[in-house]
Amino acid sequence: MINLSAIRDEVWIIEKHFIDSIIIFKYFDLKGKILDIWSWWGFPWIPLKIMRDDLDITLLDSIWKKVDSMNFFIKNLWLEWIIAIKDRAEDLAKNKDYIESFDYIVSRATAYLPKIVEWASPFLKSDWKIILYKLYNEEEINDGIKIINKFNLKILKIEKYIIWDQERIFIMIWK
Secondary structure: OOOOOOOOOHHHHHHHHHHHHHOHHHHOOOOOEEEEEOOOOOOOHHHHHHHOOOOEEEEEEOOHHHHHHHHHHHHHOOOOOEEEEEOOHHHHOOOOOOOOOEEEEEEEOOOOHHHHHHHHHHHEEEEEEEEEEEEOOHHHHHHHHHHHHHOOOEEEEEEEEEEOOEEEEEEEEEO
16 A cells, blocks of 8 residues: 555545645646656646646656656556656756756645755746645745746746645746
8 A cells, every 4th residue: 555645534635635736727727748846645646637637747756666656556547648757856957858848847745945946947848837836935935036036937926725724825937
């Protein structure tokens, strides 16, 4: 058995993970090629792919065990147009096959905003977007703005929403 979360209550799993993953469709029209950075634990990519089979999703993680778990889910959920890559974002960003090759970058509850922006920006095509799922933290947003400006990116919008009594945000960054 693969343990993806410490949450055991089924209602909380549905709300905190599945609904939180797909609520993105309320705010954004995802299409094209998507890179999910640090995606091994299944969210948001499993619910996104189930809801929108047309999405072309690439999953990225640096640990084989995690990539193996992603491939397990891809195979057993019969998902198509989805691949899992074992690499570090900062190393894959040096591979010309991946530089500026994605329409959207998504990442849910991963690294501190400045770090994830630094890792994600090389993969993004011009005129496309990074969408980060985060808990609301004004200090983190302010720290992120410095890196966003350094990479000549812009915050398009910040959407606030509440899940599980937590204030969360989508940060949409444009290249």
